[in-house]
Amino acid sequence: MTTPMHVSRAHGIADDLRSQITTRQLQAGQRLPAETELATRYGVSTATLRNALGTLQAEGLIEKIHGRGNYVRRPLRRTTYVGGWGTLDPRTAADAAQRVTIRTTKTTGTTEHPAALLARPAGTALTEILCITYDGEVPHGLARTYIPHDTASPPDALGLVADNAPHQGPAARFAVLTPPPAEVRETVCSRLPTPDEASTLHVRPTTTVLVITRTTTDATGLIVEAAQLVFPADRVNAVFTSHLLDNADERQPRP
Numbered sequence: 627m628t629t630p631m632h633v634s635r636a637h638g639i640a641d642d643l644r645s646q647i648t649t650r651q652l653q654a655g656q657r658l659p660a661e662t663e664l665a666t667r668y669g670v671s672t673a674t675l676r677n678a679l680g681t682l683q684a685e686g687l688i689e690k691i692h693g694r695g696n697y698v699r700r701p702l703r704r705t706t707y708v709g710g711w712g713t714l715d716p717r718t719a720a721d722a723a724q725r726v727t728i729r730t731t732k733t734t735g736t737t738e739h740p741a742a743l744l745a746r747p748a749g750t751a752l753t754e755i756l757c758i759t760y761d762g763e764v765p766h767g768l769a770r771t772y773i774p775h776d777t778a779s780p781p782d783a784l785g786l787v788a789d790n791a792p793h794q795g796p797a798a799r800f801a802v803l804t805p806p807p808a809e810v811r812e813t814v815c816s817r818l819p820t821p822d823e824a825s826t827l828h829v830r831p832t833t834t835v836l837v838i839t840r841t842t843t844d845a846t847g848l849i850v851e852a853a854q855l856v857f858p859a860d861r862v863n864a865v866f867t868s869h870l871l872d873n874a875d876e877r878q879p880r881p
């Protein structure tokens with residue numbers, strides 16, 4: 627049971643650790659002592675100590691890495707997502723510390739969501755490409771891209787790097803189609819992460835994530851790719867550019 631005294635002591639511990647971080651007594655990237663050691667040092671229970679650490683995690687001052695412990699969080703750089711073709715801006719993606727891991731698997735599309743986005747019946751054979759972008763050791767975003775298996779090219783033909791290989795190009799793309807699509811449709815929303823997303827991105831379940839659901843269509847009107855991109859809201863900027871047409875008639879909404 628949480629009592630006012632426990633809350634007060636948790637706040638006091640958070641204040642002390644926050645002061646050590648802001649005055650750089652605790653350096654960015656430094657591992658904090660074990661939770662049991664900190665609890666003994668402050669004379670509190672492990673539960674009270676974890677409440678204090680949770681406050682600092684929510685403030686973005688520390689992060690808990692599963693199996694490794696709590697670390698003072700390095701200042702996060704925001705990656706820029708350029709809407710319309712799913713590219714990470716070269717100015718934020720070309721840093722040597724940034725890398726992309728790729729995992730390609732075959733799936734039958736038994737769940738309705740990927741098949742429905744592709745306007746295909748459930749059970750359609752799909753190629754799933756899971757991409758996770760890291761800045762150093764910190765995940766900055768993930769994307770699950772689905773392509774009908776009969777139209778998918780091998781990962782090397784798609785311009786995707788091998789698992790765990792650092793990205794070497796001018797920009798890290800979550801997915802690359804050949805030839806370029808005739809139309810890209812993106813729906814943007816914010817929500818809480820799923821348990822799997824929270825674990826993969828190293829965020830708390832209460833952290834807001836930006837979700838971009840993207841479909842690409844070829845010149846015949848066939849949807850050839852569907853993707854869902856998920857970014858912690860504090861790690862990304864999304865930029866969308868509108869190109870206005872000169873002909874006023876062409877600016878009228880299409881039926």
